[in-house]
Amino acid sequence: MLAEVVIVDTIKDDMLRHMSHELKLPLAKIQMGLDLLKKHHPEQMHGEERLGIAMIETSILRMRKNINALMDLAAFESGRIKFKRERVPMHALLRHVISGFAENAREKGLTITLAIEKKTLAVKGDRERLCQLFRNLIENAVNFSREGAITVSVRRENRDVMVSVSDKGRGIEQRFLKKIFEKQYQRYPGDPGMGLGLALCRMITEYHGGRIWASSEGVGAGMTVRVALPALARTAARRS
Numbered sequence: 001m002l003a004e005v006v007i008v009d010t011i012k013d014d015m016l017r018h019m020s021h022e023l024k025l026p027l028a029k030i031q032m033g034l035d036l037l038k039k040h041h042p043e044q045m046h047g048e049e050r051l052g053i054a055m056i057e058t059s060i061l062r063m064r065k066n067i068n069a070l071m072d073l074a075a076f077e078s079g080r081i082k083f084k085r086e087r088v089p090m091h092a093l094l095r096h097v098i099s100g101f102a103e104n105a106r107e108k109g110l111t112i113t114l115a116i117e118k119k120t121l122a123v124k125g126d127r128e129r130l131c132q133l134f135r136n137l138i139e140n141a142v143n144f145s146r147e148g149a150i151t152v153s154v155r156r157e158n159r160d161v162m163v164s165v166s167d168k169g170r171g172i173e174q175r176f177l178k179k180i181f182e183k184q185y186q187r188y189p190g191d192p193g194m195g196l197g198l199a200l201c202r203m204i205t206e207y208h209g210g211r212i213w214a215s216s217e218g219v220g221a222g223m224t225v226r227v228a229l230p231a232l233a234r235t236a237a238r239r240s
Helices: 002-040 047-078 090-099 102-107 127-143 197-207 234-239
Strands: 086-089 110-116 122-125 148-157 160-167 211-215 223-230
Touching (some): 002 047, 086 127, 090 127, 122 223, 127 197, 197 223
Parallel strands (some): 110 148
Antiparallel strands (some): 148 160
């Protein structure tokens, strides 16, 4: 029985890799075609044509993100994910992630604030995967907020480093709070994406020995997502 499961997982992984390649290749060619068009005929483009190109490029980015999320999810589920273990200062990591959303937030009239209890707070884990975790959370806060402030706060709580991402966006009913971390669950089916982002956040958090949960007072009341990760002790930090 175990051998059959391994065979099925191997076939699934091979199919996903093949599908990923077959989807990424035409996307790359479409992007190359757009780049050539913009390079050689910029003066001939009118407002509607520029808008059309921008829409195509946005769709390409979205498809790439969905493909990568699907591959990451499959890798987690099959146990093929390999994690680095290094000291990760949370202040530097979160500043880096937040900077990537500065322009998008500014265009929407949003502000993103980082409030950290101590700049020395650190965890032991995979820097790239932790960036992915908090990038997903902050991106959701930006996408689902129309105005106001997004606050990323960091503090030490017992043996954990607690990171909270709070927004004043559309919120969600309390009975759905646990479901949002399930694979392919979308409270609002019309939203872009495949409902994989928060499921990946949960997996990354759990692989680091942490916990993730959300709170909201309901629709229109915003939402806060909290991540608790084991804190790196100061003695361990000095040795690393």
